[in-house]
Amino acid sequence: MSRILKHRLFWPLVILVALLALNLFFTDNFFKIEMKEGHLYGSVIDIVRFGAPLILVSLGMTLVIATSGIDLSVGSVVAIAGALACLRISDLSDQNSVGGVLGAVGLALVLSVVLGAWNGFLVAGIGIQPIIATLILMVAGRGLAQLITDGQITTVNSSPYKLIGGGYWLTLPFGIIVVAVVLALTAFLTRRLALGLLIESVGGNAEASRLAGISARGVLMTVYAFCGLCAGIAGLMISSNVSSADGNNAGLWIELDAILAVVIGGTPLSGGRFSLSGTVLGALIIQTLTTTIYSIGVPPETTLLFKALVVTIVCLIQSPAFRTKVFHRRRRPVTASPAPEEKVRVTA
Amino acid sequence: MLKRISALILAGATALTMAGCSSSDGGGDSSVGGGADDGKLVMGFAQVGAESGWRTANTKDIQESAKAAGVELKFSDAQQKQENQIKAIRSYIQQKVDVIAFSPVVESGWDTVLKEAQNAKIPVILTDRAVDSKDTSLYKTFLGSDFVEEGKKAGQWLVDQYKDSKDDVNIVQLEGTTGSAPANDRKSGFQEVISADPKFKVIASQSGDFTRAKGKEVMEAFLKSNPDIDVLYAHNDDMGLGAIEAIEGAGKVPGKDIKIITVDAVHDGMQALADGKINFIVECSPLLGTQLMDLAKKVVAGEQVPQRVVTEETTFTQEQAAEALPNRKY
Numbered sequence: 001m002s003r004i005l006k007h008r009l010f011w012p013l014v015i016l017v018a019l020l021a022l023n024l025f026f027t028d029n030f031f032k033i034e035m036k037e038g039h040l041y042g043s044v045i046d047i048v049r050f051g052a053p054l055i056l057v058s059l060g061m062t063l064v065i066a067t068s069g070i071d072l073s074v075g076s077v078v079a080i081a082g083a084l085a086c087l088r089i090s091d092l093s094d095q096n097s098v099g100g101v102l103g104a105v106g107l108a109l110v111l112s113v114v115l116g117a118w119n120g121f122l123v124a125g126i127g128i129q130p131i132i133a134t135l136i137l138m139v140a141g142r143g144l145a146q147l148i149t150d151g152q153i154t155t156v157n158s159s160p161y162k163l164i165g166g167g168y169w170l171t172l173p174f175g176i177i178v179v180a181v182v183l184a185l186t187a188f189l190t191r192r193l194a195l196g197l198l199i200e201s202v203g204g205n206a207e208a209s210r211l212a213g214i215s216a217r218g219v220l221m222t223v224y225a226f227c228g229l230c231a232g233i234a235g236l237m238i239s240s241n242v243s244s245a246d247g248n249n250a251g252l253w254i255e256l257d258a259i260l261a262v263v264i265g266g267t268p269l270s271g272g273r274f275s276l277s278g279t280v281l282g283a284l285i286i287q288t289l290t291t292t293i294y295s296i297g298v299p300p301e302t303t304l305l306f307k308a309l310v311v312t313i314v315c316l317i318q319s320p321a322f323r324t325k326v327f328h329r330r331r332r333p334v335t336a337s338p339a340p341e342e343k344v345r346v347t348a
Numbered sequence: 349m350l351k352r353i354s355a356l357i358l359a360g361a362t363a364l365t366m367a368g369c370s371s372s373d374g375g376g377d378s379s380v381g382g383g384a385d386d387g388k389l390v391m392g393f394a395q396v397g398a399e400s401g402w403r404t405a406n407t408k409d410i411q412e413s414a415k416a417a418g419v420e421l422k423f424s425d426a427q428q429k430q431e432n433q434i435k436a437i438r439s440y441i442q443q444k445v446d447v448i449a450f451s452p453v454v455e456s457g458w459d460t461v462l463k464e465a466q467n468a469k470i471p472v473i474l475t476d477r478a479v480d481s482k483d484t485s486l487y488k489t490f491l492g493s494d495f496v497e498e499g500k501k502a503g504q505w506l507v508d509q510y511k512d513s514k515d516d517v518n519i520v521q522l523e524g525t526t527g528s529a530p531a532n533d534r535k536s537g538f539q540e541v542i543s544a545d546p547k548f549k550v551i552a553s554q555s556g557d558f559t560r561a562k563g564k565e566v567m568e569a570f571l572k573s574n575p576d577i578d579v580l581y582a583h584n585d586d587m588g589l590g591a592i593e594a595i596e597g598a599g600k601v602p603g604k605d606i607k608i609i610t611v612d613a614v615h616d617g618m619q620a621l622a623d624g625k626i627n628f629i630v631e632c633s634p635l636l637g638t639q640l641m642d643l644a645k646k647v648v649a650g651e652q653v654p655q656r657v658v659t660e661e662t663t664f665t666q667e668q669a670a671e672a673l674p675n676r677k678y
Contacts, residue, residue, distance in 0.1 A: 027573050036599045037597070037599045041599075043572045046568050046569065050565050050568070242560040242564055242589075242590050244560060246561070248397050248427060291569055293554075294566050295569045295572065296573075297552055303526070
């Protein structure tokens with residue numbers, strides 16, 4: 001029992017279940033999943049479907065945060081990737097040609113990796129603090145996205161492109177499949193190969209890892225480029241879901257949600273150890289919260305307050321220091337890894 | 349070596365500042381003379397953002413009208429954030445423009461910065477959205493649509509459509525950005541008209557932030573928690589367009605199973621209306637540039653202008669949309 005209690009995914013899981021349970025009481029048919037138009041249909045499917053971009057962005061963010069960095073530019077990369085893909089597709093003579101769409105998607109993803117690598121270069125090559133280095137692209141990137149779309153909302157009418165974020169494959173939303181593949185790949189690279197260890201070691205102490213013979217620079221570049229790629233895929237999903245690119249709004253504030261997801265998932269902002277499954281849980285918690293607000297009908301005026309309250313509670317419960325104080329007053333505190341950052345994060 | 353580099357940088361910086369000074373001096377002079385000495389009026393315009401097709405059409409029209417009217421336009425995009433807009437207005441005050449025009453992101457919280465403009469003797473024109481300030485002397489005039497009227501038109505169409513029916517009409521509403529004037533007014537105008545008959549029930553209402561992505565996400569949730577939706581009222585076309593995708597994904601036919609009313613009449617919305625996916629659109633014209641430039645010239649020249657100028661607007665049914673579509677400018 002105590003082993004389960006101490007598992008670092010225990011509390012995030014409890015929170016997710018509690019949020020879902022809330023819906024059980026307040027919303028009829030919340031857990032009903034049916035087949036409609038040849039695909040699965042239901043609120044729970046929606047949560048995973050709309051949560052997919054956030055999960056992707058958060059995955060990239062997890063690795064960046066594990067190196068004790070941060071990437072604020074993911075929201076802008078989301079906007080740029082969607083904008084570029086939609087622009088290329090709208091220029092195609094036949095918007096439904098699979099080759100043309102693949103070309104556009106490929107180009108957008110290459111650009112995302114380049115943008116991520118640019119962040120990595122600023123951080124690892126020049127030594128600018130991550131928060132500043134990525135802030136540059138966060139601000140400039142949205143301008144770039146608007147430049148690409150000419151400040152307009154670019155609408156496309158392409159069924160292959162639609163598949164990425166709004167389509168279904170084998171009755172499952174295609175976005176979920178993409179997420180599963182990326183997650184599996186990331187888990188393989190970081191947990192089965194040495195990359196994860198290298199990342200944790202760079203995050204723990206970059207200088208010591210360099211002296212131990214790890215190319216900290218290479219690791220950082222890889223991680224930021226990967227984060228850019230994840231944001232790029234998320235951008236394609238978001239724009240494909242509504243078949244249009246909105247340079248101004250796509251992925252707006254997603255970086256904050258992603259950071260929150262990572263922290264809820266138990267990866268400390270100070271770097272070092274990270275948890276991919278925790279991050280996925282964190283992202284799902286955030287999306288469940290959003291969907292819950294819509295389904296139980298929290299008035300729009302109080303939505304932000306409601307979110308802030310839930311997130312505060314989540315962060316408090318997640319903090320081992322807080323838990324020891326409140327729940328185990330009589331027992332001797334046995335906190336091995338206090339995560340003080342978690343207590344102060346209340347952004348919704 | 350280091351010294352030489354810093355000297356170089358210093359020299360460069362000084363040159364830049366001086367260049368900056370001279371140009372702003374030029375602007376300052378013209379504003380002292382009421383913008384009349386070189387005939388070129390300088391207008392600072394703080395736009396909300398580019399959150400919708402409507403807004404970009406609005407931006408384009410203002411930029412084109414400024415060029416046509418010989419007005420020098422300083423343009424800024426606030427990305428839907430009030431603090432950005434306040435910053436932009438402050439910078440216009442510092443640059444001593446002749447007139448400031450802006451579409452407030454939200455209704456409240458403008459008194460301080462508008463007072464600063466007043467103290468600097470720069471007239472302010474509100475476009476498209478109002479502020480809730482009690483002190484109406486803070487701005488010269490408000491040019492824009494009457495959002496309450498738009499909400500009423502939407503409600504009126506609904507009442508006419510269902511006048512012979514006795515059954516309850518379940519309505520879901522996609523609101524605009526919480527706290528914004530169009531969201532508040534389109535909601536209250538609509539409510540005012542439909543509340544006359546108790547059979548009209550708004551069963552769910554959430555903010556979709558005027559964007560397609562949010563419109564779709566919120567509509568998905570509505571469809572699941574409310575199995576029986578008759579009518580969707582969206583505060584702009586884009587949210588309606590997002591919702592259409594959600595409705596189609598749920599295996600229902602937009603425009604038939606669920607009737608859709610939206611506001612704005614941007615190109616994509618009109619297309620959907622002509623295609624029968626939307627049933628009724630209340631126009632909210634973004635083409636107010638020419639009127640804005642006229643007002644600006646009058647205000648700077650010290651002429652009296654009315655406190656409220658309403659842009660001319662109409663409504664579209666599906667047939668009217670098909671007719672009007674080829675000639676639409678946006």
